[in-house]
Amino acid sequence: MGSFKAPTGPSAPKASEITPEAFFSNRRRLTGALLSTPGIALGLAACPTGASAASLAVPRPLDAQPSSWKVMDKPTEEHHFLSYNNFYEFGTDKADPAAKAPSRLLVDPWKLRVEGLVAKPQTFDMQDLLKLAKLEERVYRLRCVEGWSMVVPWLGLSLSALIKRVQPLGSAKYVQFASLADEKQMPGLRSDVLQWPYQEALRLDEALHELTLLAVGAYGKTLAAQNGAPVRLVVPWKYGFKSAKSIVSIKFIERQPETSWQKAAAHEYGFYSNVNPEVPHRRWSQATERRIGEGGLFASRRPTLMFNGYADQVASLYTGMDLRRFY
Amino acid sequence: MLFSSLQAWAALPLMLGGLVVFGVVDLGANPQESIIRGLGQTSLVLLLFAYAISPIERLWHLFAEQSGRKPKPFGLVPARRSVGLWALGYAILHLLAYWLFEHDRDTWKVVVDFFRRPFVTVGTVALLLMLSLGLTSNRFSMTRLGPNWKQLHRLIGLIVALSILHYVLHKAGKNDFIEPAAFGLVALTAWFIKLKRPTRAAG
Numbered sequence: 001m002g003s004f005k006a007p008t009g010p011s012a013p014k015a016s017e018i019t020p021e022a023f024f025s026n027r028r029r030l031t032g033a034l035l036s037t038p039g040i041a042l043g044l045a046a047c048p049t050g051a052s053a054a055s056l057a058v059p060r061p062l063d064a065q066p067s068s069w070k071v072m073d074k075p076t077e078e079h080h081f082l083s084y085n086n087f088y089e090f091g092t093d094k095a096d097p098a099a100k101a102p103s104r105l106l107v108d109p110w111k112l113r114v115e116g117l118v119a120k121p122q123t124f125d126m127q128d129l130l131k132l133a134k135l136e137e138r139v140y141r142l143r144c145v146e147g148w149s150m151v152v153p154w155l156g157l158s159l160s161a162l163i164k165r166v167q168p169l170g171s172a173k174y175v176q177f178a179s180l181a182d183e184k185q186m187p188g189l190r191s192d193v194l195q196w197p198y199q200e201a202l203r204l205d206e207a208l209h210e211l212t213l214l215a216v217g218a219y220g221k222t223l224a225a226q227n228g229a230p231v232r233l234v235v236p237w238k239y240g241f242k243s244a245k246s247i248v249s250i251k252f253i254e255r256q257p258e259t260s261w262q263k264a265a266a267h268e269y270g271f272y273s274n275v276n277p278e279v280p281h282r283r284w285s286q287a288t289e290r291r292i293g294e295g296g297l298f299a300s301r302r303p304t305l306m307f308n309g310y311a312d313q314v315a316s317l318y319t320g321m322d323l324r325r326f327y
Numbered sequence: 328m329l330f331s332s333l334q335a336w337a338a339l340p341l342m343l344g345g346l347v348v349f350g351v352v353d354l355g356a357n358p359q360e361s362i363i364r365g366l367g368q369t370s371l372v373l374l375l376f377a378y379a380i381s382p383i384e385r386l387w388h389l390f391a392e393q394s395g396r397k398p399k400p401f402g403l404v405p406a407r408r409s410v411g412l413w414a415l416g417y418a419i420l421h422l423l424a425y426w427l428f429e430h431d432r433d434t435w436k437v438v439v440d441f442f443r444r445p446f447v448t449v450g451t452v453a454l455l456l457m458l459s460l461g462l463t464s465n466r467f468s469m470t471r472l473g474p475n476w477k478q479l480h481r482l483i484g485l486i487v488a489l490s491i492l493h494y495v496l497h498k499a500g501k502n503d504f505i506e507p508a509a510f511g512l513v514a515l516t517a518w519f520i521k522l523k524r525p526t527r528a529a530g
Binding site for chain 1: 348355356357358359360362427428429431436440443444446496499500503
């Protein structure tokens with residue numbers, strides 16, 4: 001029974017009522033989690049279905065091993081990462097997700113359905129996911145198709161660990177991701193800017209690439225709602241929109257599917273959407289990028305790197321392909 | 328009095344800009360983008376206001392007639408030139424900010440954009456037309472151009488239409504047309520009232 005109890009005095013509600021056990025990787029850090037309970041109280045009060053057991057995303061400390069995937073660029077300040085977001089399910093303005101998602105998005109319990117052309121279809125909850133592999137911290141560049149970029153210390157595990165668990169059949173060629181689409185939680189779904197649920201997809205070999213990350217956290221904490229809590233994709237060599245947020249379904253299929261952005265504007269957003277400074281967007285150049293928070297107001301833009309700087313790792317996936325045609 | 332307060336209001340975003348440059352006001356994660364967009368929006372608002380001044384006067388006149396009072400001018404007409412010039416000023420700053428922040432002062436890239444990207448083409452044409460109005464907004468040009476002056480300055484309708492189209496094309500990526508639609512509604516209403524204007528001079 002998860003009915004809401006008001007905190008009494010400085011002590012907070014029992015952690016088990018508000019915090020998925022999966023994240024108790026470090027008991028010493030529990031104090032940090034408890035400090036954030038006023039946020040939960042506010043959120044549940046604002047939520048019309050506050051009586052249900054589901055709870056909001058409140059970032060809590062999360063342990064992970066450092067990994068060798070670490071770019072040397074300075075990580076973007078966390079407050080930018082938390083305030084400048086594209087998550088159209090909560091509105092198209094950059095400020096909408098931070099304003100609307102934390103008080104609406106229910107992340108616990110969370111079910112991730114993995115199905116399609118696999119030998120062992122399975123529905124994972126967050127605990128199951130975290131058992132797939134040890135969590136790693138990876139510092140990746142993030143390049144948005146709009147021409148800005150950040151450097152984000154993600155916490156997560158290689159998507160390949162999950163893929164190996166469900167054992168794709170030989171006929172599986174593509175992996176399709178669907179984000180949560182719940183009108184009760186997501187006011188942006190009233191707009192028809194995209195077809196909901198948000199769908200993205202990768203070729204199976206892209207999905208299996210060790211850079212492809214299933215992220216559950218960032219900046220040492222579980223993901224904030226506006227960043228796609230509780231679990232999202234991170235594909236660092238592709239434009240940011242390929243990295244679907246708040247994923248509820250992963251499906252293995254034979255034919256290349258249409259993604260939400262292709263359905264919206266196929267001439268502007270291709271299936272691959274690899275970061276490529278030489279292929280401009282229909283309405284702007286992709287040759288340079290604005291690194292968020294870097295330098296002062298008059299700082300220069302950065303040159304955008306082929307495959308966002310991951311060419312050594314991923315260029316071989318596209319050998320012989322005309323990247324202008326398959327943008 | 329009204330005139331001078333209008334001047335002050337039009338300059339307010341500029342003063343805000345000063346505070347941004349000196350770090351007093353925080354424009355968030357992408358201040359360059361906020362500045363470019365803010366300058367463009369300010370220009371469009373002022374342009375629409377300049378365009379709407381004669382319809383506002385017309386409505387005011389009708390309202391006075393209806394309520395049986397002696398029609399007096401609302402008093403915005405003397406401010407029209409200065410509002411228009413402020414709109415032009417913000418449009419120039421909008422272009423400069425785009426040149427500075429989007430293209431790192433590389434003028435050639437702006438030229439390439441003009442030919443490759445329709446929303447830049449449309450915006451630049453609107454700005455050039457606005458500039459021709461601004462440059463001829465003095466008394467000397469009025470006497471010099473004679474009846475042509477009025478013809479030339481009727482281009483404001485086209486400039487408004489192009490500016491809103493520029494905004495629509497910019498917003499097209501997110502299919503997010505609420506703001507351009509609101510601007511469009513104001514412009515169409517003003518245009519409709521202008522069409523209805525009787526042949527005798529009003530206001």
